[in-house]
Amino acid sequence: MEMVNVKVNGIAVSVPKGSTILEAARAAGVEIPTLCFMKDKNEIGACRICIVEATGTRGMVTACVYPVAEGMEIKTNTEKVQKARKTTLELILSTHDKKCLSCPRSTNCELQKLCLEYGVDEDAFEGFKPHYELDTSTAHLVRNNNKCILCRRCVAACQEQYVGVIGANLRGIDTNIDVPFGLKLNDVPCVSCGQCTVVCPTGALTEKDDTDKVWAALADPTKHVVVQTAPSVRATLGECFGMPIGSNVEGKMVAALRRLGFDKVFDTDMGADLTIVEEANELVQRLQNGGTLPMITSCSPGWVKFAEMYYPELLGHLSSCKSPQQMTGAVIKTYYAEKMGIDPKDIFSVSIMPCTAKKFEVGREDQSASGYPDVDVALTTRELGRMIDRAGLKFTALPDEEFDDPLGDDTGAGVIFGATGGVMEAACRTANAWLNGANEPLELKAVRGTQGIKETTVVVGGKELKLCVASGIANAKIVMDKLKAGNPEGWSFIEIMCCPGGCVNGGGQPIQPQYVRDTVDLKAVRAKALYDQDEAMTLRMSHESPAIKTLYSEWYDGFGGEKAHHALHTSYVARKKFK
Numbered sequence: 001m002e003m004v005n006v007k008v009n010g011i012a013v014s015v016p017k018g019s020t021i022l023e024a025a026r027a028a029g030v031e032i033p034t035l036c037f038m039k040d041k042n043e044i045g046a047c048r049i050c051i052v053e054a055t056g057t058r059g060m061v062t063a064c065v066y067p068v069a070e071g072m073e074i075k076t077n078t079e080k081v082q083k084a085r086k087t088t089l090e091l092i093l094s095t096h097d098k099k100c101l102s103c104p105r106s107t108n109c110e111l112q113k114l115c116l117e118y119g120v121d122e123d124a125f126e127g128f129k130p131h132y133e134l135d136t137s138t139a140h141l142v143r144n145n146n147k148c149i150l151c152r153r154c155v156a157a158c159q160e161q162y163v164g165v166i167g168a169n170l171r172g173i174d175t176n177i178d179v180p181f182g183l184k185l186n187d188v189p190c191v192s193c194g195q196c197t198v199v200c201p202t203g204a205l206t207e208k209d210d211t212d213k214v215w216a217a218l219a220d221p222t223k224h225v226v227v228q229t230a231p232s233v234r235a236t237l238g239e240c241f242g243m244p245i246g247s248n249v250e251g252k253m254v255a256a257l258r259r260l261g262f263d264k265v266f267d268t269d270m271g272a273d274l275t276i277v278e279e280a281n282e283l284v285q286r287l288q289n290g291g292t293l294p295m296i297t298s299c300s301p302g303w304v305k306f307a308e309m310y311y312p313e314l315l316g317h318l319s320s321c322k323s324p325q326q327m328t329g330a331v332i333k334t335y336y337a338e339k340m341g342i343d344p345k346d347i348f349s350v351s352i353m354p355c356t357a358k359k360f361e362v363g364r365e366d367q368s369a370s371g372y373p374d375v376d377v378a379l380t381t382r383e384l385g386r387m388i389d390r391a392g393l394k395f396t397a398l399p400d401e402e403f404d405d406p407l408g409d410d411t412g413a414g415v416i417f418g419a420t421g422g423v424m425e426a427a428c429r430t431a432n433a434w435l436n437g438a439n440e441p442l443e444l445k446a447v448r449g450t451q452g453i454k455e456t457t458v459v460v461g462g463k464e465l466k467l468c469v470a471s472g473i474a475n476a477k478i479v480m481d482k483l484k485a486g487n488p489e490g491w492s493f494i495e496i497m498c499c500p501g502g503c504v505n506g507g508g509q510p511i512q513p514q515y516v517r518d519t520v521d522l523k524a525v526r527a528k529a530l531y532d533q534d535e536a537m538t539l540r541m542s543h544e545s546p547a548i549k550t551l552y553s554e555w556y557d558g559f560g561g562e563k564a565h566h567a568l569h570t571s572y573v574a575r576k577k578f579k
């Protein structure tokens with residue numbers, strides 16, 4: 001590889017030919033501020049914040065797109081550079097709705113942080129300030145264009161998801177980021193993934209905040225308020241409190257939820273285990289009875305919504321199993337309600353999810369096993385972080401506590417649901433035990449890791465099964481197009497997750513600044529926390545879970561039986577892309 005020698009603030013560094021100044025600076029350990037840049041995804045040099053001085057140029061250039069040349073001397077922080085960046089920030093603020101005190105991104109806003117660092121005068125310029133109505137049309141997010149800085153990161157994220165429903169409308173001073181034809185987000189085929197909210201540097205795109213509904217329920221003495229937490233949340237919640245990425249904070253999370261006032265703290269891992277036994281049973285039935293194959297997992301609501309809008313003719317491939325969130329909710333308002341002698345109408349069921357699409361899922365039809373919604377409110381990891389802050393809890397100082405019985409049992413199989421490939425591995429562990437008589441959990445390493453599409457083959461019950469795992473909607477599309485073409489790969493079972501890397505990288509997870517997202521493989525580091533927990537557990541197969549055994553002995557009439565089918569399975573509808 002041909003290398004180029006440059007100096008960044010006097011530090012000599014050698015980088016591959018074709019590298020940008022930003023890459024050279026990062027190699028030298030120097031961070032240059034950015035606002036629009038996303039490595040490999042949005043390299044457009046639009047915001048001008050990364051401006052630097054470099055020899056051999058006409059003076060100042062944008063570091064994120066300008067290539068280095070042999071002998072180049074780069075200065076990233078001169079008086080001239082600082083002045084230019086400060087002016088750029090002041091110009092951005094001239095059209096910005098500067099209400100930091102009530103902004104959901106305050107203290108975690110990349111624009112606000114830079115403005116503080118550069119000592120801007122927020123009233124230096126008075127610019128053209130159009131007023132945009134908030135788009136609150138969807139269940140999952142709020143678009144506030146008054147805080148948009150036109151960086152287009154959201155556009156790149158939505159395009160990376162193949163969906164591409166947001167983009168720049170109009171030109172010049174009128175430019176704004178919007179959905180096409182002046183429609184609302186709910187009127188176009190948005191899959192509710194929330195990936196746009198994670199990359200937005202400001203408060204222009206945020207999850208819809210449902211915390212007030214939960215505070216109200218907690219204050220209502222007539223309500224029995226129960227919470228469940230998804231597998232991946234334990235691997236990310238600590239980031240809201242400055243803990244290292246990849247910290248597993250399961251015990252502190254349980255302690256925090258109890259101190260917030262929830263009557264019971266349950267683990268969605270139980271629902272994940274329940275999903276596995278029902279899904280494994282469904283797969284066996286399809287294999288033995290000539291059912292539709294390949295069967296595709298259905299635990300990711302963004303993926304399900306995508307299938308309903310883009311591939312309605314292939315919906316028969318989806319497993320009829322509800323997601324772990326909905327299964328746990330169904331069990332809470334049926335089995336648990338009866339066991340405790342509580343009328344399900346008096347139970348307020350909350351879930352803590354890595355995902356904004358879960359807010360859409362709780363409102364789907366056919367998700368009310370007890371006659372009442374299986375889950376009343378789905379909060380993201382970020383919303384839980386805010387509730388903990390508002391309650392004044394010192395998260396890092398909390399003791400470790402255990403989930404409540406009877407729905408607090410989990411297995412390693414349930415834990416790894418939070419990473420791409422986890423559902424497939426968990427299902428194969430149970431199938432391997434049931435059909436091959438294995439006592440030890442199968443380690444299906446071929447489906448671990450963050451690649452977008454993974455394939456492997458397993459032999460269960462004397463049959464060779466070809467498996468496929470995909471994460472991210474663009475990869476889901478590749479898989480679905482192959483199914484449309486007749487399944488040339490011969491897959492029998494497919495796992496699809498809406499978000500790249502799975503739930504650990506969900507659209508409701510803590511927001512890391514873009515320079516961290518560019519330099520740390522969040523998907524891999526967060527997933528490692530889950531695989532480490534799985535490895536340390538005694539019970540690592542879903543069917544071994546004491547909670548699952550109790551449920552089927554006390555409540556359900558066997559895997560896939562009538563009672564289980566009514567409560568734990570669902571159906572899908574073809575959805576229009578445009579309303």
Ligand code: SF4
Nearest residue numbers: 099100103109202203
């Ligand atoms: S987007 Fe950032 S700078 Fe703008 S109001 Fe919100 S916190 Fe303040």
Ligand code: SF4
Nearest residue numbers: 158190191193194196
């Ligand atoms: S939620 Fe997902 S699909 Fe919808 S606009 Fe955002 S990135 Fe696009």
Ligand code: SF4
Nearest residue numbers: 148149151152154200
């Ligand atoms: S909504 Fe956010 S990510 Fe999208 S262009 Fe505006 S500021 Fe950038």
